[in-house]
Amino acid sequence: MTVPQDTSFWGALLLPVTIRRAIKVSMIVGTLLVLLNHGDAILIGDWPYWWKIVLTYAVPYSVSSYSTAAFIVEIQNAPPGRSSLESTS
DSSP states (O other): OOOOOTTTTHHHHTTTHHHHHHHHHHHHHHHHHHHHHHHHHTTTTEEEEHHHHHHHHHHHHHHHHHHHHHHHHHHHSSOOOOOOOOOOO
C-alpha cells in the first residue's frame, strides 16, 4: 500500500485503498445484516423501505472507512522506528 506522506484524515478517507476496503466490507457485512434484519420480510415479498437497505450498507462502509483512515494517519504519526501497534505504556 502506497500512501502519500502527510495524508490528513480526510485525505485518507479518499484513498483508493480505503474505498476498496470499505466497499468489500460493506458488501459482505451489509448483505448479512439485510438478510438478518429483513430476510423474513423479503422472503414473503414484503420489501422494506429502500432507505433502510441503503443505511444497512452505509453503516459498515462508514465504520470501515473511518477505521482504515484513522489507522493510516496513526501509522504516519508514529515515531520513526516505532510501530503504532506497540504499547505506549
